[in-house]
Each structure stands twice: as C-alpha cells, then as structure tokens.
Amino acid sequence: MSDSNDNAPVLRAKGIRRSFAIGDRTLEVLHGIDLDLYRGEKLCLMGASGAGKTTFLNVLGLLDRPNEGSVEVEGRACWDLSAVERAAVRNSRLGFVFQFYHLLAELDAVENTLLPAMIAGRERGLRGNGKALRAKAIQMLTDFGLADRLTHRPGRMSGGEQQRVAIARALIMDPPVLIADEPTGNLDSTTGEKVLELLFAEQERRGLALLLVTHDERLASRCDRVVTMEDGQIQADSASPIPL
C-alpha cells in the first residue's frame, strides 16, 4: 500500500498474536488482532483491566515484537525491518504518551522534549540544526503553557506539567500518529481535562491519527470510533474501519 494513498491506513495491525512464557506455561494475551488507524481519525481503545490493551500498544508502537502478525506504518511492514530502521520509524513517525509520563529525571523540560530529535540527529549524523530544534522545543513548551518551566527537571514539575512535556516530546518530530495509553490516568480530573484539551487541540491542528486508550466513557464519546478489547480480541462489531 502506498504512502500517497490518502485512504490507506497510516497504521495497520494484522493478525497480532502475543504470548508470554510463565514458567512452563504459555499465557496467550493477544489472540490475532486486526486494526486499522486512518489519517486524522481519533480512535478510542477500551476494555477491562488486563484485556491486553497495553500489550497491543507496545506491539503497535514497535516496542515489543509479536509472536505472529504484522504492523505497517505508512505501508511499511515494520517488524520485517532491521532494528535500526525500525527504531527510526518509531522515533519519527510514531509519538507516544504514557500514563506515567516516562520523562528522564536528569533532563530538564526542554531536553526531555528534544530527546527524539537528538536521537534522530545522532542516527543520521546530523549536526548544526540544534539551535532551530531547541527553538522549536521552547516554542512548543511555551504554547503548552510551560514558558516558566523550561529548565525544570521532572522532579520539580507537577503531574500535569510533566504530561504536557511528554506531549511536546511525542510531537517534536511531527509524527503522523500519536499513541496515548491512559494519558490522564494518573491526573486529577481538572488537570486531566486540561491535558486532554491540549491533546485534542494538537490532534485537530496537526490532523494526527490518534489512538487513545482510556477507561473514561466521556473521553471515548469525543472520539470518531471506539473499539473494545476483550480477552485479547477486538470485538468484531466495533472494529469496522471507517475511511475518512
């Protein structure tokens, strides 16, 4: 499938199976999942705790290799790529936001935001555009209301502030896809609301494909499509793709 075809899914999972060896037993968590995510759509993934949502996102996000199945990002089957090529796709085409932020404790807000850009620069042997990237990171953080937190490390920021830095980090490379695993699950409702407004505003402005895992029905109602995962399978009635 070609990148230039607007109706092609930007992210496609086919037949994903994932199991874990526990002692001499095998725990099968994902039982053959298909899912298409289209450009610009907001897709919500729901399901009970333990259903396999995070396991699935880790496979989709190229962090965890499935036992079977493929993940295509913009038409490229990424689990067939070399580790270096796959890391490049993960770094520049997929943005991630996690429940517990996962910022690096020893880096300040600007440095954390710049991390994917630094990795990309090192991989491509780029030099010289550091100033422009830094200015971009500062602009994003300022737009996100963090102008006076630029030099704060995570330990000196609130949860909501840390999550806004994590969103800036996820978007610094201008990826077409943003994957968020319970991004407000660790925040109080008011703070969570503000983080969500930011997330949805960026989704809209950038035309991002957003895959959002949440337990919150209100949040689901703001998405274009909701799919439900139950015992490692996506319920057939909710999985029908809607090309936008």
Ligand SMILES: Nc1ncnc2c1ncn2[C@@H]1O[C@H](COP(=O)(O)OP(=O)(O)OP(=O)(O)O)[C@@H](O)[C@H]1O
């Ligand atoms: N590395 C692993 N080794 C063994 N079992 C695992 C591993 N990772 C996940 N599991 C199991 O897979 C199942 C699904 O876990 P997962 O974290 O994907 O659920 P989830 O849907 O994200 O739940 P929650 O809503 O609580 O975040 C659980 O039973 C979990 O114990």
Ligand SMILES: [Mg+2]
């Ligand atoms: Mg989870």
